[in-house]
Amino acid sequence: MTSHPTAKPSTLPTGGGAALMDPADTLVLLLDHQSGLFQTVKDIPVADLRRNVAMIARLCTLLDIPVITTASEPSGTNGPLMPEIHELAPHAVYVARKGEVNAWDNADFVAQVESTGRRTLVMAGVWTSVCVMFPALDARVAGYDVYAVIDASGDPSELVSRTSLARFVQGGVKPTSTNALLSELHRTWARPEAADLAQLYGLVAPNYAAVMESYQRAQQAARQSS
Amino acid sequence: MTSHPTAKPSTLPTGGGAALMDPADTLVLLLDHQSGLFQTVKDIPVADLRRNVAMIARLCTLLDIPVITTASEPSGTNGPLMPEIHELAPHAVYVARKGEVNAWDNADFVAQVESTGRRTLVMAGVWTSVCVMFPALDARVAGYDVYAVIDASGDPSELVSRTSLARFVQGGVKPTSTNALLSELHRTWARPEAADLAQLYGLVAPNYAAVMESYQRAQQAARQSS
Amino acid sequence: MTSHPTAKPSTLPTGGGAALMDPADTLVLLLDHQSGLFQTVKDIPVADLRRNVAMIARLCTLLDIPVITTASEPSGTNGPLMPEIHELAPHAVYVARKGEVNAWDNADFVAQVESTGRRTLVMAGVWTSVCVMFPALDARVAGYDVYAVIDASGDPSELVSRTSLARFVQGGVKPTSTNALLSELHRTWARPEAADLAQLYGLVAPNYAAVMESYQRAQQAARQSS
Amino acid sequence: MTSHPTAKPSTLPTGGGAALMDPADTLVLLLDHQSGLFQTVKDIPVADLRRNVAMIARLCTLLDIPVITTASEPSGTNGPLMPEIHELAPHAVYVARKGEVNAWDNADFVAQVESTGRRTLVMAGVWTSVCVMFPALDARVAGYDVYAVIDASGDPSELVSRTSLARFVQGGVKPTSTNALLSELHRTWARPEAADLAQLYGLVAPNYAAVMESYQRAQQAARQSS
Amino acid sequence: MTSHPTAKPSTLPTGGGAALMDPADTLVLLLDHQSGLFQTVKDIPVADLRRNVAMIARLCTLLDIPVITTASEPSGTNGPLMPEIHELAPHAVYVARKGEVNAWDNADFVAQVESTGRRTLVMAGVWTSVCVMFPALDARVAGYDVYAVIDASGDPSELVSRTSLARFVQGGVKPTSTNALLSELHRTWARPEAADLAQLYGLVAPNYAAVMESYQRAQQAARQSS
Amino acid sequence: MTSHPTAKPSTLPTGGGAALMDPADTLVLLLDHQSGLFQTVKDIPVADLRRNVAMIARLCTLLDIPVITTASEPSGTNGPLMPEIHELAPHAVYVARKGEVNAWDNADFVAQVESTGRRTLVMAGVWTSVCVMFPALDARVAGYDVYAVIDASGDPSELVSRTSLARFVQGGVKPTSTNALLSELHRTWARPEAADLAQLYGLVAPNYAAVMESYQRAQQAARQSS
Amino acid sequence: MTSHPTAKPSTLPTGGGAALMDPADTLVLLLDHQSGLFQTVKDIPVADLRRNVAMIARLCTLLDIPVITTASEPSGTNGPLMPEIHELAPHAVYVARKGEVNAWDNADFVAQVESTGRRTLVMAGVWTSVCVMFPALDARVAGYDVYAVIDASGDPSELVSRTSLARFVQGGVKPTSTNALLSELHRTWARPEAADLAQLYGLVAPNYAAVMESYQRAQQAARQSS
């Protein structure tokens, strides 16, 4: 059983957050982000999808959130996992499956999840309606608090995407987005990782990267003219 | 009373799936997929709708899932059922109605459903908001576990489509999609029907067919150059 | 207190419909369909909205469903009610308000509703988010079974429209559509009004009118060639 | 602790509104409407978003509804609050934060909310999925009745916007819109502020401003020709 | 050869219009507006398309513009012509074809056009890319001044629609719209048909019908209060 | 005949601009921007349309570009001109028409245009396809260089809007946009009106207003910290 | 040099068609419809694209129109040609390239085109902006009459698609669509291939297939009841 990193001493504010996820109890599951499956995604551009997933990998590395990945038949037509995940989150643990479509059908996968002791599962994957939906519903039944990151996942049409969102809510899975996940784990700018976190906002919202560039130039201009 | 096929000995993994449909308890109801009604569908292109419905017919044949079909006034303006259903699912049982808009209002139809002994009903039809909604809500009241396959059904506008999705969830009907249905019945690649199932993915996600073509050519090229 | 028509002896099938509205208990409320407010509707083309509302008026006349209408400051900028409603549903009862935005805030309106003895309220109006939402939520609290006809109503943007749909569901109001209302009151083709009802389908789905025209010509051609 | 204005003696009708917000118990929270964050908003045009927020500021001033504002790192890249808020709602109270992303994590902010004694919180902000979602969920847990004004808020994509709406409903937060908020606080035209309120409708629905212009000209023409 | 009506003595202004069509030289050709073909139209809702075509029929009757209609295999699957055309333009001349897809391939049709002596041809039909395009290009080669009314015609996709527009311009055919045709033939409110023409604007722009309703009510209110 | 202002001594750079409009030869024609017609515009939100037109009025005042306005039956259902035009461009000359739909059919209008001696006409109006198209084509025939400002004009559908654009190009009218007009008259920041012009960019692109706010705050922050 | 089939004795009408393509002079070029490239197409769903291309293959076989195909690096990542082309058009001639992106850069390809003696080239391919554009522009310069079938081709975004359309027109290439190509080669129902051609219309417009099904059932019903 692979060991997972321990979360840093919490820097979170203590006044609020009763309804928010606790980073120290959070485990991220990245499911079947594979090159063949990406071609079938139609509810988000594949460049945005990959950038969002890569951001999550960076975020987990930065904040020591454990990550488990898995793939469905990666030597077959589904294709390999996008390599950015393990490059950016070297601590991520990969679990091979034995043909199961639903990762929760694989005993090794469930055991790996259980080994972390964490009860808040953040899931993303392709397809949303299958590779996220099935383990999310199963984990919910198993008593976990489950989040589905809609825009770090992908579905084969807009109509399917709306359907998945409704089914998650019906099944007690909490739908969220990549930017919200970033902020929900971030929680405060008064922490040592603030500068690194700021860069991540430019990934979930590319216009924000331009905002930062403009800001720096404006300050530079102000200093030069003062 | 028509007899329905018995499901094959289960090849499903046993670890998970607590929240998923059990193929051995599942009955597919295809409701009023008629040529005249197709002209009024505006939330999905009719070619996609028919391909999805045809895929479900193939899937049910492949996995021995029983199917019941029905039509509303097929000699009238609503037009005949799309012929692909019974061509691809020759075991499907057709129930004639006596003018009822809601299939559940027809005693023969309900009796046919009951005769299967199955309690998980997967419904699709045109219109979603009527021909699926009415029997789905009624079956829910009657204690069945009911799924509505949104993209194997059709509604007369996007606005109506969003409305139907909300009403399903409110009424305890589980919204799903054709690709999710395929995967939820498929469950594992470690089964004898795997090759046939793979072909079906190319129908629910046409880009996947091209993925498979590319894969085969890439392997062929590798073998020729090795 | 104005008297309402009594419903015709029921022609409905008796086998199903447990989850559907009972026409004999149904009252339709058409709220603030006014020419000035129509200009602000952006989630449905105004021609479609008016055609849907006019269809409901015809339907209620055909099936003896009582109708109450009201308007918000019709001599002011909100403009007059669309005249088709009272032309097509001459039995509709108009209730004047005294400035209240929420029709349920007007005692005369509530009294008129109560006088019908009906407990299933079908509401449509402009704006959905206000003129339908407020009385719908209030009626729900007062114990009525409430339906909101989304596409016989209108909101000032798509974003508001989606928001209204969510708030209805949250508040226990059942969202529905004009075509579903037609079918839910129609219930069976084995009734004397069938030919008239068929015409109404051409209004909720204009392609269906062309389907009927093609059907008649095809039959005529068949008879001429036989 | 800053004092908040007392609501005017109620002019509301007494018959209905059981399900609606009580203006005398309502507090408006405007969260992080900052120029840098505006650039990342993709589910509503920024001109519409600002006009909606400015309308809320005017409305609160007109009806003596207390307002609390806050900003996230306004000297940094997130940028300053849009100046219209405090210009149009001079009674609004600004609470500085100490780096917390979630305003509810800031003790001063929560204390300021509590000091008003009001239990109905109307929230809007950028991003919807973060700056509104987190305090909304936390306030819900703390027992408040919470509304999220979807179109006076903004999210970085349509997909995220739909996700936020679903998560609000799941968490017991009531989604609403700027026009509905206006009408829900307005409640009746039989009040002294009617003329001023009428102007506000031209902001939430710009076509309505043209309706009013046409109306006045039509009346002027009628009087001149009579 | 059928006789065509003579245009009324011109009421047009004489100062401008050098670049506009001359009503006295204009002939309207309505091509293959058939119920079966309508089902394939995807660049405009069929209700809008029919309303536009019906408006043109009314307009031609009102202003004595000659009309020629034709249909492609109307006893076959293409279906009958929409009946509104000949109902609203009883002076329209119908030319039967002998199987030709392109009306200009039919000698009777061309002879009928020539018999009018008019050289400005306004064409509309289904499909735009075929039934309008082919005779439009042929007529252009034959020296006619040709207009294609894009929104009184229909194509099987948005992509095809944009393609047709480009091909028309490339071929020297002038693209126009139903509302522009109305105005271009209307030309001045200082004519006896003004009141009838005003009603037609409510058909090409349904919001305009509501504008007229509001106007009348505003004037009525002004007169009552004066 | 009303006198028009003389352009300021040119501050333009002399190196380029051979293909651009000459401000000293430019006349702006604002045609039928009326409240009743605004309700029928569907290719641009009415708030954006009015803001664009108001920007043009400000721009012409700032740079001393002459403006002529006109309206079609402003006491009738078409409604009054939007008042912002003459408020923001007090030098604009209004020409009344005598019922002509096409302003170029009105001799007074043409005379007013000719009186300015300018040969570059920039036109905007509602509808684009009629009130701009007809005088634009006529003026082109009369030898003027004509620009149509597409987004300071409005058409009753997207399909009509695309059609109008094609017809303008075919007729030799140059299509342009409000932001391009601003820049084409602006030409250089090295001019005394630069600060005022900067504000106008925030109107044609509302995000730019937020860019300016962020910039000022960033500089203020830099200066405070230096 | 491969021999091409001779066209059947013409069955075309002789009255019109001066502006239309001559089937006896037409050569169809299908360029780089490869599985890898299909994944990058975003202006048309890949299922529609393949169905359109397959229809063209059938059409050319049915009417003896010669076809040339080619592929760009089909053993590499671009992937193999879609197999339907050569299956449905066994007479198509495949020309291998030597790395050239532009088929017209390949001498064998140009020689093969020239060998047919035909001067009307109908091109389709992926990407439209490259694999169709480059040979189309080159062939135009070489004096051919060139058509680009927009919806049997594909581009990587809607924006690129609109750009390609404009560039074709500018370069003298005629844009057309699959349905128009079918009709332009079809020309008349009075030909022996009529029944086969009718089936092809169900491919270019899937709703038409349902129209035909309804028609047959309506006739069958008429005959049974007569």
Add this chain to the structure above:
Amino acid sequence: MTSHPTAKPSTLPTGGGAALMDPADTLVLLLDHQSGLFQTVKDIPVADLRRNVAMIARLCTLLDIPVITTASEPSGTNGPLMPEIHELAPHAVYVARKGEVNAWDNADFVAQVESTGRRTLVMAGVWTSVCVMFPALDARVAGYDVYAVIDASGDPSELVSRTSLARFVQGGVKPTSTNALLSELHRTWARPEAADLAQLYGLVAPNYAAVMESYQRAQQAARQSS
């Protein structure tokens, strides 16, 4: 005057390309890609825009195509140039302007263009309608062959974007796209830069990157199993 690199000895095929740009005569102009202006772009996501521009920078470096950049008031609110350009194209020459909106108004800029001796200008910038349009039209008048890369540029709305495209065509400027530019300079895979060029296709079409990943894995799998 800065010296520009000499193009590599041509590796282009010689048979075709008469209508295509000659790399040895091509100069790329990147105009005002600034962080402040990016916030106003609404016809393409800013991430896509930047990725396209960065690809062009890489491409020019790889193929020794000279590049000139310029910016409009980069110390002001328009913000700095996106840094990727000069990072990826270190040979690019930056020309400062003196306030001119139109780069062609700046004598230094025109001199720099002329110094290259190249007559084929490929332009991209923000806004398309201004920063690309003005120099493009001016350069066209000056006799250059001018291309505008539509999706490496940006405009403030979809409507403006369509307008710009039409105006380019009207003015004799050739519209193109980033992917077409890549292919038009690429021309053949039989060149030493082929592997590097292949990577660039993954930037202009992100799905292509996944195609390449799948291809490599498929080949690896084939080799392992052989």
